[in-house]
Amino acid sequence: MSCCGECLSGIFGKSHALRPDSSPQKAPVVSNYTEAMKLERPKLGSWEATPASFDWASPIPRRRPSTLTENSAGPVDFDMVIDVDSPKPGEKKEPRLQTIDTDIPSNRVGQTGRGRSRFEAEMLLPSPGKFPPLTADEREEAIRTLLPTATFQMLAKVPKNLLTATNESAKQLRRQMMKGSTVVFVTAGLPGKKFTFEIAAALGVKPVILEHPDSWSRSLVDEGLAAKFIPVDMTQDSEAIFKEALQHIKELGEDGVTGPADGIATFVELSVPLAARLAEALGLPGLRPAAVDAARNKHATRSCLKLAGLPTPRNFLITEESKLQEAAQVVGFPAVLKPVSGAASLGVKKVTNPMEMGRCYKEIVDELSTLIVSSGALVQGSPENKGQNAKQSGVDLTVLMEQFLDGPEVDVDVVMSEGEHRYACVSDNGPTLEPYFNETWACCPSLLPKDKQVAMRDLAVDCIKALGFTSGVFHVECKYTSHGPHLIEVNARMGGGQVHECNRLTWGVCLVEETLNCALGIPSRPVVPREPVSGTAYCYVNAGKSGTVTDMSKLEDLLKRENVVWAKPLTKVGAKAVGPADGLPTWLCDLFVRGKTAKDALDYLQAIEKENPVVVAA
Numbered sequence: 001m002s003c004c005g006e007c008l009s010g011i012f013g014k015s016h017a018l019r020p021d022s023s024p025q026k027a028p029v030v031s032n033y034t035e036a037m038k039l040e041r042p043k044l045g046s047w048e049a050t051p052a053s054f055d056w057a058s059p060i061p062r063r064r065p066s067t068l069t070e071n072s073a074g075p076v077d078f079d080m081v082i083d084v085d086s087p088k089p090g091e092k093k094e095p096r097l098q099t100i101d102t103d104i105p106s107n108r109v110g111q112t113g114r115g116r117s118r119f120e121a122e123m124l125l126p127s128p129g130k131f132p133p134l135t136a137d138e139r140e141e142a143i144r145t146l147l148p149t150a151t152f153q154m155l156a157k158v159p160k161n162l163l164t165a166t167n168e169s170a171k172q173l174r175r176q177m178m179k180g181s182t183v184v185f186v187t188a189g190l191p192g193k194k195f196t197f198e199i200a201a202a203l204g205v206k207p208v209i210l211e212h213p214d215s216w217s218r219s220l221v222d223e224g225l226a227a228k229f230i231p232v233d234m235t236q237d238s239e240a241i242f243k244e245a246l247q248h249i250k251e252l253g254e255d256g257v258t259g260p261a262d263g264i265a266t267f268v269e270l271s272v273p274l275a276a277r278l279a280e281a282l283g284l285p286g287l288r289p290a291a292v293d294a295a296r297n298k299h300a301t302r303s304c305l306k307l308a309g310l311p312t313p314r315n316f317l318i319t320e321e322s323k324l325q326e327a328a329q330v331v332g333f334p335a336v337l338k339p340v341s342g343a344a345s346l347g348v349k350k351v352t353n354p355m356e357m358g359r360c361y362k363e364i365v366d367e368l369s370t371l372i373v374s375s376g377a378l379v380q381g382s383p384e385n386k387g388q389n390a391k392q393s394g395v396d397l398t399v400l401m402e403q404f405l406d407g408p409e410v411d412v413d414v415v416m417s418e419g420e421h422r423y424a425c426v427s428d429n430g431p432t433l434e435p436y437f438n439e440t441w442a443c444c445p446s447l448l449p450k451d452k453q454v455a456m457r458d459l460a461v462d463c464i465k466a467l468g469f470t471s472g473v474f475h476v477e478c479k480y481t482s483h484g485p486h487l488i489e490v491n492a493r494m495g496g497g498q499v500h501e502c503n504r505l506t507w508g509v510c511l512v513e514e515t516l517n518c519a520l521g522i523p524s525r526p527v528v529p530r531e532p533v534s535g536t537a538y539c540y541v542n543a544g545k546s547g548t549v550t551d552m553s554k555l556e557d558l559l560k561r562e563n564v565v566w567a568k569p570l571t572k573v574g575a576k577a578v579g580p581a582d583g584l585p586t587w588l589c590d591l592f593v594r595g596k597t598a599k600d601a602l603d604y605l606q607a608i609e610k611e612n613p614v615v616v617a618a
Helices: 005-012 116-122 136-146 150-155 168-176 190-203 216-220 238-250 270-280 291-297 298-306 321-331 354-369 450-466 501-507 511-520 553-556 596-612
Strands: 079-083 095-101 182-186 206-211 228-231 263-265 315-318 335-339 349-350 370-376 377-380 398-405 407-417 420-429 441-444 472-481 482-491 537-541 546-549 562-569 587-596 615-618
Touching: 005 441, 079 291, 095 349, 116 206, 136 335, 150 168, 150 398, 182 190, 182 270, 182 511, 190 206, 190 511, 206 216, 206 335, 206 349, 216 228, 216 441, 263 270, 263 511, 270 291, 270 321, 291 298, 298 315, 298 482, 321 354, 321 398, 335 354, 349 354, 354 377, 354 398, 377 420, 398 587, 407 450, 407 511, 420 450, 441 596, 450 472, 450 562, 501 511, 501 537, 511 553, 587 596
Parallel strands: 182 206, 182 263, 206 228
Antiparallel strands: 079 095, 315 398, 335 349, 335 398, 370 377, 407 420, 407 472, 420 441, 441 537, 472 482, 537 587, 546 615, 562 587
């Protein structure tokens, strides 16, 4: 398949006249790349990354041996466990468990000691979160006390045209501006995100990790991949965590290990609001908190789009059961019911008639209202599990009814800098498993006609702007419906799962590096080839039926095949699996392949999936 050049045309366009990412006040002191590459930031902090074997022609963690033993294999991305089907009194039925990809380490789950923290519960279910915005006086105070970072001082010495070019020399110059900077990572996410720290260390960044004391990422200091690990008690409420984290960041540089903070970054969805508010309070580059809140609230997102004149599906906010009939009249059928809060796929259901709507609405509200916060964990309420009612803890029980969007789903990974998009990769998603909207497959570049790809790209960028963002890395989900392109949601961070590898293998773009550029205020201009490097395809294999996992040995054999990038287990032998007939389907494994074109890669992926790599017996 030929390259969709127009989909990335913004990369090669003229730069915006404004420069919100950095604001040098003095005339540049260098005039060419040779002089600029000699610039170095002040030696702030003694820490340097230990590994010296990274190959930046391939900015990805080295493939690790597969470990498919019963003790080591297990859920990778699904750590929050909510009992959504408890046995009735006197019934000996094992409860079915729903899992939510919240990108928080699995050691937070109750069965390993400590339950989900209050902070995580607040960021998962309340909308848009519990961080108080800075007042106008507080914002002005932050600006008055701000000293130019070392990054800004270096940027002031370089002509803008050298920094914003889309060539290899400019790319190396931007890396030179980044080298030696101190970047605070707000929480570490799952162990699978270790590659983000490997890439940061390889770029010469001094990563500082803010996390709970028991986080797996603490070991990264000993491995030479992080300069510091700052323990923060994540069982506190959001405001207490914000204040403690802010104080820790202000003290950076005092021990001589790092310099003062040059930037704040996160690759974890639930930590995006905290990172945005920390950057605002410190006067550092970052996402606008109000824009983050709007992106994480489904109804607020629709309001922003409508105000900007962008396509908006018919929708109605159902605050109580008496509003159901009015909602049905406004939206019509088929429709989708979803909690207005940021609760991942929990409670998202398709409805086709008023009777089904009433039943599903009750199921969603009952499901959310019976959750409780107990010892910092979000659990299903029961006589044994007593705690504060979820509604009293800030869980928003409002339900959004929205017009069902038909047609193919696409993802658009966008890099924004200086108010304009500099990269926009369009990839396809296969049809979801209804009524739960579980993903089936994805491929890149998109197989849609070029005009539809351009329309999806333009919509994604326009939605990001409508929410108030001017810079950052975004994962935008859209659909091309029978009445044109529509937004599903904007995620204000690099996409998880396979997204980083997809962009790297397809277009040679490292979204971790671009995230760091945005966090530091360095102009972002990804260098993109005119043709895709390769086609890619990936999927989470859904359980086709409920039962018990009996065999996973085929995954080892798959790793030996050409063009199989990975075949990761997401369960283990003996584990229970749920099929679509009984609830939200279990994801059994994660497959990722490449091919000469996206169509070649997708055909290869689907052929492998038909081999039934993880066996489930009824």
